[in-house]
Amino acid sequence: MKLENIAPIEWNFSERAKQLKSSMIREILKVTQRPDVISFAGGLPSPETFPVERMRAAFDSVLAKSGKTALQYGPTDGFPPLREFIADSLSANGAKISPDQVLMVSGSQQGLDLLGKVLLDEGSKAIVETPSYLGALQAFSVYRPEFVAVDMDEDGLRPADVAEKGEGARLLYCLPNFQNPTGRTLSQERRIALVETCARMRIPLLEDDPYGALCYRGEPLPKMLAMNPDGVIYMGSFSKVLTPGIRLGYVVAPRPLIRKLEQAKQAADLHTAQLTQMVVHEVIKDGFLDHHIPTIRSFYAGQCDIMLDALSKFFPEGVTWTKPDGGMFIWVTLPKHVDSMVLSDEAIAQNVAFVPGVPFYAGTPETNTLRLSFVTVSRERIYEGIAKLGKIIASKL
Ligand SMILES: Cc1ncc(COP(=O)(O)O)c(C=O)c1O
Numbered sequence: 001m002k003l004e005n006i007a008p009i010e011w012n013f014s015e016r017a018k019q020l021k022s023s024m025i026r027e028i029l030k031v032t033q034r035p036d037v038i039s040f041a042g043g044l045p046s047p048e049t050f051p052v053e054r055m056r057a058a059f060d061s062v063l064a065k066s067g068k069t070a071l072q073y074g075p076t077d078g079f080p081p082l083r084e085f086i087a088d089s090l091s092a093n094g095a096k097i098s099p100d101q102v103l104m105v106s107g108s109q110q111g112l113d114l115l116g117k118v119l120l121d122e123g124s125k126a127i128v129e130t131p132s133y134l135g136a137l138q139a140f141s142v143y144r145p146e147f148v149a150v151d152m153d154e155d156g157l158r159p160a161d162v163a164e165k166g167e168g169a170r171l172l173y174c175l176p177n178f179q180n181p182t183g184r185t186l187s188q189e190r191r192i193a194l195v196e197t198c199a200r201m202r203i204p205l206l207e208d209d210p211y212g213a214l215c216y217r218g219e220p221l222p223k224m225l226a227m228n229p230d231g232v233i234y235m236g237s238f239s240k241v242l243t244p245g246i247r248l249g250y251v252v253a254p255r256p257l258i259r260k261l262e263q264a265k266q267a268a269d270l271h272t273a274q275l276t277q278m279v280v281h282e283v284i285k286d287g288f289l290d291h292h293i294p295t296i297r298s299f300y301a302g303q304c305d306i307m308l309d310a311l312s313k314f315f316p317e318g319v320t321w322t323k324p325d326g327g328m329f330i331w332v333t334l335p336k337h338v339d340s341m342v343l344s345d346e347a348i349a350q351n352v353a354f355v356p357g358v359p360f361y362a363g364t365p366e367t368n369t370l371r372l373s374f375v376t377v378s379r380e381r382i383y384e385g386i387a388k389l390g391k392i393i394a395s396k397l
Contacts, residue, residue, distance in 0.1 A: 038385035041353040058282040074274035078104025095226040108249030112139035125169035131360035149363030156186030159193040177212040178327025181371040210237040211327035216301035307374040314390030
């Protein structure tokens with residue numbers, strides 16, 4: 001029997017849900033699925049770098065050797081040998097981390113959500129760089145904090161700004177290496193000053209580091225986690241060094257916070273898939289990343305050089321851009337009067353896509369900025385796309 005003459009439900013969403021908006025990137029990505037579009041918009045790693053065969057062999061081996069365990073529910077905090085591997089590799093870099101300080105999460109994006117859930121109340125101060133990673137702003141927004149935007153320059157965020165504006169903050173969110181969206185790196189002096197400032201002001205410092213291993217020039221700078229493991233929360237991800245499709249990341253934090261995050265994760269999804277954690281452990285346990293990551297680095301470094309070359313050839317005078325030492329992104333600043341949203345519509349009409357800068361700002365946006373990703377587009381198409389964009393920009397000057 002089917003009920004008849006019943007009015008449809010008028011959905012009464014929670015205040016929290018009313019905060020949710022579709023990410024502009026996801027909207028742009030829909031357009032960029034078309035093969036004729038040259039897309040510098042995505043934040044996706046290049047599929048050329050995915051170790052497909054190695055993963056296939058690891059799935060086979062895990063299912064053959066430990067299939068029943070791999071297909072069973074698992075512990076909330078994660079697969080113990082993988083947590084041990086992560087703690088050991090961080091400890092080898094000077095941080096002295098024990099496995100019970102590591103929580104496996106379903107992509108570091110889940111880590112951002114869980115941290116928002118356990119640290120932020122409505123109206124709590126959350127300090128973010130400006131601009132910052134859009135996905136973090138989205139994740140934290142659900143908990144309705146008061147965002148405090150701190151300024152950046154070529155050396156990353158300014159710790160003095162934190163000291164001035166951050167009193168009482170529940171969290172400071174920072175991307176020290178090859179930041180998304182700007183590609184900038186926080187200098188060594190600023191790392192020390194930031195760790196000291198946060199420790200003095202009792203502000204938990206969240207170091208989000210999905211790109212740290214993708215360093216193309218110079219030596220990687222020390223992690224802030226190693227400078228103060230009692231005050232720094234560190235997040236890592238397998239998305240950019242292995243594959244994002246397995247949705248695997250980790251949070252490293254002092255024990256009381258890890259236990260609280262674990263409770264929040266239990267409520268959210270019980271645990272991250274045991275099968276994928278076991279497979280990733282199988283892939284990396286004998287040092288695979290030590291030779292895999294350098295191949296990604298040299299591929300991306302070449303892509304980055306091509307884009308920098310194309311920008312200097314085709315972008316008109318008055319436009320500036322960052323020159324990243326690693327990661328996947330270049331940040332472009334146009335003359336003040338050029339609105340990158342308007343530019344984006346025109347570019348899409350000519351089959352070129354990028355992400356306008358506006359959604360990356362928690363505070364007042366700079367509308368003359370945009371983000372370019374250089375890793376998924378072929379070298380010829382980088383030149384073609386940047387040349388087209390250069391012409392559109394020139395028509396606005
Ligand atoms: C800065 C930053 N943090 C976190 C994430 C989320 O990564 P994942 O959930 O794939 O680990 C991304 C993804 O692009 C990112 O750029």
